[in-house]
Amino acid sequence: MDDSPIEQVRLTVPSTDDPTLQVLTFRLWILGVPLCILQSVLLRIASFRQQFVYISPASIDIFLFGGCNLLARVLPNKVVRIPGSRWSFSLNPCSFNIKEHIAMSIFVNSVGSPGFYNISIAKIFYRKEIHILPALLLVISTQFLGFGFAGLFLKVFVDSPYMWWPNVIASISLYRALHEQDKRPKGGLSRYQFFFIVFAVIFAYSIIPAYFFQSVTALSFVCWIWKDSITAQQIGSGMNGLGVGSISLDWMTMTSFLGSPLVLPSFAIFNRLIGFIVVAYIIIPFSYWSNAFEARKFPLFSTNIYDSQSHKYNVSRILDSNTTVTFNQEAYDKYSKIYFTTSLIYSYAFILAQYTSSISHITLFYGRSLWHKFKRAYKDDDELDVHGRLMKQNYKSIPQWWFYSILLSMIGMAILVCEGFGGQIQLRYWEVLLACALVFLFLPLECVLEAIAVGPYPRWPCAPAHLDHPRAGPGVNLAKQDVNDNDAYVVVCIGDQRMQTSVKKNSLNSEWNEDVSLSASSMPLNLLSLYKYIFMYVLGEKTFTSDDKMGDAELDLQPFVEVTKTDWDGLRDDTIIRFRTISQPFVEAKTA
Structure with missing residues (x-):
């Protein structure tokens, strides 16, 4: 295959490669490590805020571009030898290049996965302290399991020229705009100039809803006209209602849930638009105003759960112990069954339906092709495009046994953490194996969706098979503290x-x-x-x-x-x- 079969890849990704460019430079370590730590801390703190502060990878890429170019100018070109060894390195071995930039971006942005949420949930919702050692091992095992599973499907979903990952294409466009010095056409703009003009315009536009005129985030005309009507608020509110007649001029609001329309393929945009209209404007209103599931007792849109008296559900009243967090059926029967809002009912329903429908969709439309690629990939008879051939020619592949070792060792660590340490995690070994089996089943399906349509599964809060050991989502601890000269x-x-x-x-x-x-x-x-x-x-x-x-x-x-x-x-x-x-x-x- 002389070139990529995907048009977007042919227009964006260059069909050349320079294997002499240095990647693991001194700049990467002195700038990448502190930024990686800082990014991790900021994301963890921001994730507990009601207004989530999101630092996009593009923002980090632009900061890295300026910071590394500055270091390339000020650092001396000096070779430093490590005492007691033959190793040495240069403080400034070369000019800042695109491969170094991409490697540093992967380094810094690799901290985004929320592997610590389970520990925080246990403490926030149930006030249950998990010892630092099992907590640390649990986070490490869950994080590294992903690397092991990724290696199992590397040849099918990375080496295959038909898996083109639209989000990655957008990032490549950014890197090329920053690093390639293309000639400016007569009367036109170079790619570099065009990027910074657009960047300045976007910054000037975004600062208006962010700081000066926040009401443009949701302009609800129906609510303005009938400001005292509850029904009008439910129909027209863009925050707590259906959003009929409500528009937003804030780009972050428009792209926060579905992603940028500049990246999504057109068929994916229209599929989501039709699905949203059917669910939000037909199914949910009909269910709510017909009082299905006793919907009129609760808000139209809310992620909270409620009891029979329309109060927020007090989960602690149905737990049997403050140490094992065990479900108490008798207390549950005396208190109340759980009620969901209409929006949350259909949200959960369609999330679960997405898992089953993806199996049938991918089996019918891509099943034969995927099965063929699986067989060819593991026989080393893979069909590569020009980019795959360049990678195979210039770089050694990661040995497959590395991924197998990571996967098996992390599964063993997860089982050890769950079965040991006094059962603090409250999971059994077979539940860990069941979770891994589900990942093995659904990961290829999610990879196909995201590789061709930027459509990954939403994160579903999976409950363990022991229904008497509940889990919950993130919350806020409102406990107060006081001090009086250390007297109890x-x-x-x-x-x-x-x-x-x-x-x-x-x-x-x-x-x-x-x-x-x-x-x-x-x-x-x-x-x-x-x-x-x-x-x-x-x-x-x-x-x-x-x-x-x-x-x-x-x-x-x-x-x-x-x-x-x-x-x-x-x-x-x-x-x-x-x-x-x-x-x-x-x-x-x-x-x-």
Whole structure:
């Protein structure tokens, strides 16, 4: 095959290669390592914000381009020898080149995968601390499993000229615009000039909705006309409704969910547009206003789950233990079944349908071709285009046994973490193997979708096979903390109001070393009807002392202390003990 069979590849990717260009330079390490750490920290912090701060790979590429060119100018061309060895390296071996730029970009952008979310979810939602060693091993194993699986399908989805990955094509255009000095046509612009003009225009346009006029993010004309109508808000709101008649002038808003229309193939854009119209403008409104699934009791669009009283579902009420986080069927039956909003019901339904429909779609349209390529790839009889031949000619391939070793060792590590360390992860070995089997089944399908149509699967929060060990999505811990000269004391909150409290020592107690009566004042009588929980915070390192003067008492919480039957000596500082109302004591002692 003389050239690529894909037109976009032929027009974008050069059919030449210079194997003499240096890649692993001193610049890559001194700039790439700090940026990799910084990118990781920023992404992790930003992922917990309600307004997610996203640093695009293109922004990093532009920063790297300027930073590395600056280093290429200021670093001396000096060879440094490593003491005690024959190794040496140059501080500035060559000018900054496109391969070095791409390698550094891959290096910095490789930190985007959220492998730590499981650890954070356990702490935020269930206040369950996982020891740092199993937590670290779990993150490492989940991250490296991806490299192992990637190697299994490398020849089919990377070497194949028909898998052209549109997102990568867009990045190649950027690298060529920055590094290639093409001649400017008479009366026209060079690629480099055109890029920076467009960059300046996009920056000037984007700063308007970002800082100066944020309302252009969603212009909801229906809501403006009928501003007091709930139905109009549900129909016209671009944030909490169907968005009928609502437009956005913010490019980030338009591309945040489906990606840039400049990259997506036209057939993928129209498929998504038709699907959105059918679901958002026909199925969801019909289901909501016909009160299917008791939809009228809940918001039209929301990712929250609710109980039968239209309140946000309190997951802790259906958990049996604060250490194993086990589902309690009896508590669930007494509390309420889970209710979803209409939008969330169909969102989950179509996500699950996407997995099954992708199997039938790819089998019918690409099945024979994929099976043929699988057989040819592993017989080393692959059909390469000019780019594949250049790679094979100029560079050694990664040995396949490397990927097998990574995959098998990481599966073993994952099983060790789940079965050992006192069962903190609460997964069995067969569940790990089942998860890997599902990846092996669906990864080729996702690769096909993303390689030809930029359409990967949405991330589905898979629950383990043990249905009595639930998992949840990210959330926010609203626990409050206070300090009083390191004396141990208790803060009582009902709702968002903090009560004045007082502590009285009565007699010694074998469980807590002191028999303590805890009380609170300044509490309106109707608070217990508005809020279902009283939050008692144990703060400080010492036991209660006689000089704790925290106000007068009207509400005695001693019955709660007696009901808990908790090992008080084992409680840590900042432990949250959540109680239900006086008539129905309920406790969960957890570390905040």
